[in-house]
Amino acid sequence: MQFTSEQHLDDGVFEREFTLGEIPGTLWTPGSAPAPLILIGHNGGLHKREPRLVARARHCATHGYAVAAIDHPGHGDRPRSATDEQARADLRRAMATGEPVDEIFESFVGPLVEKAVPEWRTTLDALLSLPETAGPVGYSGMTAIGIRLAVVEPRIKAAGFFAGGYVPRAQREEARQVTIPLLFLLQWDDEGNPRQRALDLFDSFGSKEKTLHANMGGHAGTPWFEVEDGDRFFSRHLK
Template sequence: MHFTSERRLDDGVLEREFTLGEIPGTLWTPESAAPVPLILMAHNNGLPKSAARLVARARHSAARGYAVASIDAVGCGDRPRSAADEQARAELRRAMQAGEAVDGIFESMIGPLVEKAVPDWRTTLDALLELPGIDGPVGYSGWTALGIRLAAVEPRIAAAGFFAGGYVPRAQREEARQVTVPLLFLLQWDDEGNPRQRTLDLFDAFGTEEKTLHANLGGHTGTPWFEVEDGNRFFDRHLK
């Protein structure tokens, strides 16, 4: 892992950009002399690690005493995308705007994204846990489809917070039964991109005995800020 830049932010959080082979990432750490737990934070559907909502969440968690890391995995953020990837994204946007069925398009786009992203995240986790000042346990926060796969296959993840997404690939709907860590699942009641009943069905499918659903009125990007604070309290219970 090679750090390419660092800056101390107004809230005392240290923000460092890094590269790990071809993987670009950002690490936010608090002012702390003691080792701190780690949260892996992923944005939805390949948006960049620099997205404003993700950065705000990351800084808030870091200021509370966590190391927080985000990466641009293969095909995500600023990393190269194939012509097929771009075509699938364009077709998905068109179908959603037209109110057409998107299951087939979604499978062809999101399924491969998850498959490619998981190895990058696990490689990054290996490197992060070797850094001084970062210790387990590890939490995950963000993109539901990716989080399901990581929580199912990565034993170092001890708790997960998912931002509701009823549209997850078929493979991840099946893998939800293998998710046994404590789970906080956020649902936007009027999410235009994720049918409510699909999200409720997915919540039912999770295999964990400790799962909580928070539902709020509003569209996909309308998650109230207090859910970020509640999410940190959730991680406090399970990572500290």
């Protein structure tokens, strides 16, 4: 892991950009160390510097967590393959014409999970070798990637999932193997995610402790107080 830039922010958070092989990422740490680590991902796998993600990360860091985000393959600063570009073009066309989009999402999100999860585990190895980070570890973000991580990565002890992204069939089956505590956020009027599918997924999780928070509004309308509730959730399980 190589740190490429660093800055002390006004809220006392130390922000550093890093690279780990081909993986670019950002690490936010509080003044106290070592701190429990939260892996944070945008629900659409977008840029690690996406403003809402950065705001969530900095808020968590001010509450005593080390927080890390990476750019997934084909997202953010990373190059897109011809397959990625074709999938995006197919998706835009289908949404514009009202065609079904599930199979397009399946062909796009499924491979993303297969590529991103090993990179998250490699990043986790490197992060936990730093003196300023420690376990236990939490995950907050994209549900499809989070399900796979929760199944294969025993160091993750609690997770917060956003129900607004497509979850491939393989991860819907894997949801039954997820047993860690969960906080599941659902936008009741999410235009891109059928409500019943999200409720069925929540029902599938094998966790004994799982909480569903549903709020009115569309895909990007998750209220900020859910970030604060997420801090309380992680405090119960990581501190």
